[in-house]
Amino acid sequence: MSTAILQKLNADHKSIAKVLYCLRAQIKGYDDPEVEPNIGQIMDILDYICTVPERWHHPVEDILFTRLLEKNPPHPEQIQAVMNEHSELERLTQELRTAFERVAMDIAVPVSLLYRTATLYLSRQMLHLDAEESVLFPLAEECLDEDDWADVEEAAQQVLDSLDNNAQREYDNLRDAIINFADAD
Numbered sequence: 001m002s003t004a005i006l007q008k009l010n011a012d013h014k015s016i017a018k019v020l021y022c023l024r025a026q027i028k029g030y031d032d033p034e035v036e037p038n039i040g041q042i043m044d045i046l047d048y049i050c051t052v053p054e055r056w057h058h059p060v061e062d063i064l065f066t067r068l069l070e071k072n073p074p075h076p077e078q079i080q081a082v083m084n085e086h087s088e089l090e091r092l093t094q095e096l097r098t099a100f101e102r103v104a105m106d107i108a109v110p111v112s113l114l115y116r117t118a119t120l121y122l123s124r125q126m127l128h129l130d131a132e133e134s135v136l137f138p139l140a141e142e143c144l145d146e147d148d149w150a151d152v153e154e155a156a157q158q159v160l161d162s163l164d165n166n167a168q169r170e171y172d173n174l175r176d177a178i179i180n181f182a183d184a185d
């Protein structure tokens, strides 16, 4: 069974992963003199990763994973740990954004530290997406019944309806601009 909510979450992951790949390409510029990083593109990427998961993605996943935990799944502590990563990833994104804001303002930031921090950050983000796609989403498909999915869909829809549609369109456009910039490069 593939529900609308799982389709939405998987589609979000595809967008987030594409944007993370763009960040990885930019970050190379801090390790490889052949690559010139574009700070405007990096700031757009961090704006996207700061906002989209926080507003539209994590709240829906939190509803889904909370219901999953109620179904006595195996290894609940690992599911809880993935959920806890949401606030941690949001904090790390903010930290990275602050570091690049300093770069944008020409405040000296050690390049090797910036490169290491950004690289570690990218691998944590990727591992998080992977844990959800390979373990948590399939587990939810296995453990939740039709009534659970109906409840989750309704609660998720309420969250999504309460959010600003214009802002969502704005961030869809930002995502396209980020990806097109990388393609044109």
Ligand SMILES: [Fe+2]
Pocket: 058, 061, 086, 128, 132
């Ligand atoms: Fe997540």
Ligand SMILES: [Fe+2]
Pocket: 009, 013, 057, 061, 129, 132
């Ligand atoms: Fe996710």
